[in-house]
Amino acid sequence: MKKRQWVIALVGVLAVGMLSGCGNAAQTSSSTSSKTTKMATSSSASSTDPKLAKDEAILKKAQQLNVDGKYKQSNKQLSSIDLADLSKKGFGALKTEFFALQKSNDKFLLKKHKQSKTASTTKSGTAAASSKTTTPATNHRFDGYSKFVGDYTFYNYDSDRPQSDLSIASDGTVTQNNNDGSAYYGTATIKASSATGILSYDVSTGTNDTKTIHANVEVDVVWDSDNEHETYYGYTSYDGNSVLTDGNTYDGNLVNEVWIK
Structure with missing residues (x-):
């Protein structure tokens, strides 16, 4: 009788061990599956556009x-x-x-x-x-006109046109960088202006809507490459940015060159 009880007890212990092993295996499998899922998700999230x-x-x-x-x-x-x-x-x-x-x-x-x-x-x-x-x-320095010194971006950017950005230094040195990596260099003079009816964009709207402006200054640039003169009219937009425009039309209803600081 005691022997039979001992056998039954042994069978019970083995059964509990097997169930415990299955539980651990299931837990390990679940953990591995979860880790794999997380890695896949992380890989997907970090994949580069x-x-x-x-x-x-x-x-x-x-x-x-x-x-x-x-x-x-x-x-x-x-x-x-x-x-x-x-x-x-x-x-x-x-x-x-x-x-x-x-x-x-x-x-x-x-x-x-x-x-x-x-x-x-x-x-x-x-x-x-x-x-x-x-x-x-000729005094090329922009003394008294520091508002118009600095870096400008070509407004109404068009990859088919050369203009990219424009820089005017306080000594009147001008650099125009172009979309093809080239650059134009020149020297500018500046003077007060009261010219009216100058064509520009309404830059404060971020659209191609045009308007006429009252100029505050006139900036004359002489380009080194061909000694060509180019005139820009400077003014302050409604949102406080300094703007330069050449006032010329382009492609019918657009403005040729407008730069915003």
Whole structure:
């Protein structure tokens, strides 16, 4: 009788052990399944937008060109990124890096341009001095007009047109960067203006709606490449931004060049 009870007890212990093992196996399986699901979800969440990945690759090339001192080529790489992408969700970090790199390139290009102009003046020697004695000096500095000094963006951006951004330094040095990575350099003079009826965009609306403005200043730029003069009329928009317009029509009902600071 005792032997039979011992056998029954042994069978019971084995049964409990088996059930416990099954429970642990089920728990382990459930844990593994949950972990796999989480990994899959994480992988899906961190997967990169193909367009973002492409733009990041372009930015990386542009950054390396900047490190190598190839600033024009770096800007050319940047120009292949569609600026409309930078306003999309998830492109915030790229947008910050894009404009920081572009500003770095422009800074070095402007420095090279100034050095080139200084070298050219030095080489002119006596001729330059003679010119100064016979030609009235022009003050290119924007003293008293600091509101119109700084970086401007081309309003009503169009990738088919060359203009990208414009920079006016306090000494009147002007740099226009273009969508193909090239740049134009020039020198500007500024004076007060009361011109009225000048064509511009209603920039405070973010639309292509045109309007006529009352100018506060007139900015005359002489481009180094061809000695061509270009006149812009400056004013302050309703939302407080400084705006430059050439007042000319483009493609029928648009304005040729409007820059907003």
